[in-house]
Structures are given as C-alpha cells and as structure tokens.
Amino acid sequence: MVGQLIVLLAGALTITALTVMIGPAVFHYHLLQTDLPVGSAELFHIERAYRDALAIALGVGLVVSLLAAGFVTWRLARRLRQSLHGLTLAVDELSRGHYSTRVPTLGAGTELDSLAATLNDMAARLDAVEENRRRLLSDLAHELRTPIATLAAHHEAMADGVIEPETAMPILASQTVRLSRLADDISEVSRAEEGQLPLELRPVAVHDLLKTTTQEWDERFVTAGVTLRLTNAPDRTATITADPHRLAQVxxxxxxxxLRHTSPGGTVTLSATTDSSTVKIAVADDGEGFTAEDRSRLFERFFRADSSRTRENSGSGIGLTISRALVDAHGGTIVAASAGPGRGAVFTITLPRATADG
Structure with a gap:
C-alpha cells in the first residue's frame, strides 16, 4: 500500500511540475501573437486568470485522482493481503501436519488461484501419504502381533510346565522364521520402492526365463495338486535387457x-507374447479372482484380497508390492485383471524388448 501511494505521489508531482513549467509559457507565447500590447492590464489579467484556473483545475483534479487511486489501491492491497493471509494460514497448518487443510478459492487473480490450486494438490498428496503411513503402521502392528503373541504364549506355557520344550520348539522356530521373513520383506520392499535394489542388466532370452521358472516351480505345483502350464513361449530371438534373478523373483x-489362490485340480498358465517393441508375460489362474474394489489395492503393502484366509498361509502381503517395484525398475509395467470372485485372475508384465531384437 505504501509503495503504491509513493508511486501515485511521484506521478502527481511530475504532472504538476510539468504543467506549471510548460503551460503558462505556452499560453504567454500565444497571447503575444494577439494585438494586445505587452505589459497591458488586459494581458496581465488574462494570464492571471489562466494561472488561477489552471491551479484550481489541476489541484482539484489531482486531489480527486489521488483519492480515487488511493481508494482503489487500498482495496486491491486489502484483497491481496487477505488472500496472502489465507495462504499463509494454510501453509502454517500444513507445516503442523494438518494435511486435510485446503485453501479456499481466492478469486484474486490467475497467479494466486494457480498457487492455491497447487497448494491444495500438494496437501492432497501429503494427506494420501500420511494415510498410507498410518495404514502401513497399523498393518505392520497387526502382522507383528500374531507371532509375538504366539511366542509369548508358548514361552509362558513352557515356564508353567504346560508344554514341553520339545513340543513348543517347532512352533517357536516357525514364528521366529516368520518374523525374520517379515523383516526381510519390509527391508526389501522399502529399498525396491526407493530404487536402491541393484540390478545386473544383461540380455535375457524370454524363452529361457520362462522355461527355467517353470522347472523351478513345477514340483511345488505338483505337491499342491495344481497344474502349471507353459504356453506361447516365444523363440530365443525375443530378448529383453534385464536382471534375470530379479525377474525370476517377480x-x-x-x-x-x-498357487495360494488356486484350489487343487486348478490350472495356472505362464505365457508370453511379443511385438516389435515389447514383451508381455502373463500369469493366469482359474482360482479365486478378486473384486473391482480390490484391484486398485492389490499392489499395496500388506493388502490381501483373501481376508478370510489365515495369515499363516497367506504370506506377508508384500510380494506384489516388491514385484511392481522391480518391474518399474526395469522400465516396465504390471497390471492385474479379474472377471470377478471365483473367476480367476491374470497378472501381466510388460517389458521393453532389447534394442538388438528384430
């Protein structure tokens, strides 16, 4: 506001000075072109009348202009100050961790409205991150509670002589392994999502990768009574630049x-298709499937679509999260699809082909 008033006063002084210096001189020059004698009373009164009229008109005009400009400036400055105050309060609330705070529509110009929209977008993202953090801590606590409770109960039972150590040892060992596996999974998924897992990239034939993976998993599928089939395996000319160990992990x-979601007698199919620029690897089953609501959360940490299963048999809920992070690190994508509960599921990995291909 003060800066604007200084500009207005400087403009008024400039106009006044130029008018006083130039106006009377020009008027006097034109008077001399008339027949009035120099130094006459008429000439003096005409020039005085001009100066008085000029002074009054200029003074009144400047006062009115300054008042009008000052009022407009005050209104704009007040509006701008209120807008900036609202932004400041919102930023202060966000800095305190209140991520649900939103900046109301300011209507103070494109720039400030754009800034407000950006702040709201940032707040929404921070709110989502905070919600994920809370859910992660809640899920992690839930994951830890069961094995810790089991360990505590069996230790207490051994101390009371209710259970013999030989009987409790297998259970204690399994729960200890479960805790160790959970800690390893959490560490790995964190490093994977931060892009800190080392990758040893080299040309990999898709055919060999699928063949090796099928051989490694065939015995477990036979034991579970589920058929594992390899179909549409491309020839060895279809290659990708990847870390074979990490892709085998995926x-x-x-x-x-x-395998966990397919009942005995079911079938799981591993297949691949290629085009000029990509390779698509699909794992399809005819098992439990999932709902459309679950689809958006399948790759979240600790999420399980099969909430009815026991946590002993359903894994840590981190495998799909790690898989997505590893596929992302290879420059690819992974998506899940299902026609609904009881109608199976398909997970498709899309990876770029090696530049040396076809």
Whole structure:
C-alpha cells in the first residue's frame, strides 16, 4: 500500500511540475501573437486568470485522482493481503501436519488461484501419504502381533510346565522364521520402492526365463495338486535387457500368489507374447479372482484380497508390492485383471524388448 501511494505521489508531482513549467509559457507565447500590447492590464489579467484556473483545475483534479487511486489501491492491497493471509494460514497448518487443510478459492487473480490450486494438490498428496503411513503402521502392528503373541504364549506355557520344550520348539522356530521373513520383506520392499535394489542388466532370452521358472516351480505345483502350464513361449530371438534373478523373483511372487489362490485340480498358465517393441508375460489362474474394489489395492503393502484366509498361509502381503517395484525398475509395467470372485485372475508384465531384437 505504501509503495503504491509513493508511486501515485511521484506521478502527481511530475504532472504538476510539468504543467506549471510548460503551460503558462505556452499560453504567454500565444497571447503575444494577439494585438494586445505587452505589459497591458488586459494581458496581465488574462494570464492571471489562466494561472488561477489552471491551479484550481489541476489541484482539484489531482486531489480527486489521488483519492480515487488511493481508494482503489487500498482495496486491491486489502484483497491481496487477505488472500496472502489465507495462504499463509494454510501453509502454517500444513507445516503442523494438518494435511486435510485446503485453501479456499481466492478469486484474486490467475497467479494466486494457480498457487492455491497447487497448494491444495500438494496437501492432497501429503494427506494420501500420511494415510498410507498410518495404514502401513497399523498393518505392520497387526502382522507383528500374531507371532509375538504366539511366542509369548508358548514361552509362558513352557515356564508353567504346560508344554514341553520339545513340543513348543517347532512352533517357536516357525514364528521366529516368520518374523525374520517379515523383516526381510519390509527391508526389501522399502529399498525396491526407493530404487536402491541393484540390478545386473544383461540380455535375457524370454524363452529361457520362462522355461527355467517353470522347472523351478513345477514340483511345488505338483505337491499342491495344481497344474502349471507353459504356453506361447516365444523363440530365443525375443530378448529383453534385464536382471534375470530379479525377474525370476517377480515371476516367483506371481506364481506363488496364483498357487495360494488356486484350489487343487486348478490350472495356472505362464505365457508370453511379443511385438516389435515389447514383451508381455502373463500369469493366469482359474482360482479365486478378486473384486473391482480390490484391484486398485492389490499392489499395496500388506493388502490381501483373501481376508478370510489365515495369515499363516497367506504370506506377508508384500510380494506384489516388491514385484511392481522391480518391474518399474526395469522400465516396465504390471497390471492385474479379474472377471470377478471365483473367476480367476491374470497378472501381466510388460517389458521393453532389447534394442538388438528384430
């Protein structure tokens, strides 16, 4: 506001000075072109009348202009100050961790409205991150509670002589392994999502990758009574630039997930298709499937679509999250599809072909 008033006063002084210096001189020059004698009373009164009229008109005009400009400036400055105050309060609330705070529509110009929209978008993202953090901590606490409770109960039972150590040892060992596996999974998924897992990239034949993976998992599928089939395996000329061990880990996670959700007598199919620029690897099963609501959360940490299953038999709920992070690190994508509960599921990995291909 003060800056604007200084500009207005400087403009008024400039106009006044130029008018006083130039106006009377020009008027006097034109008077001399008339027949009035120089130094006459008429000439003096005409020039005085001009100066008085000029002074009054200029003074009144400047006062009115300054008042009008000052009022407009005050209104704009007040409006701008209120808008900036609202932004400041919102930023302060966000800095305190109140991520549900939103900046109301300011209507103070494109720039400030754009800034408000950006702040609201940032707040929404922070709110989503905070919600994920809360859910992660809640899920993690739930994951830890069961094995810790089991360990505590069996230790207490051994101390009371209710259970013999030889009987409790297998259960204690399994729960200890479960805790160790959970800690390893959490560490790995965190490093994977942060892009810190090392990748040893080299040309990999898709045919060999699928063949090796099928051989590694065939015995487990036979034991579970589920058929594992390899179809549409491309020839060895279809290659990708990848870390074969990490991709085998991804396929292992998907096959393990399909095996858990497919009943004995069911079938899991591993296949691949190629085009000029991509390779698509699919793991399909005819098992439990999932709902459309679950689809958007399948790759979240600790999420399980099969909530009715016991946590002992359903894994840590991190495998799909790790798989997505590893596929992303290879420059690819992974998507899930299902026609609905009881109608199976398909997980499709899309990876770029090696530049040396076809």
């Amino acid at each position: 396929l292992g996670n998907l096959l393990n997930n399909a």
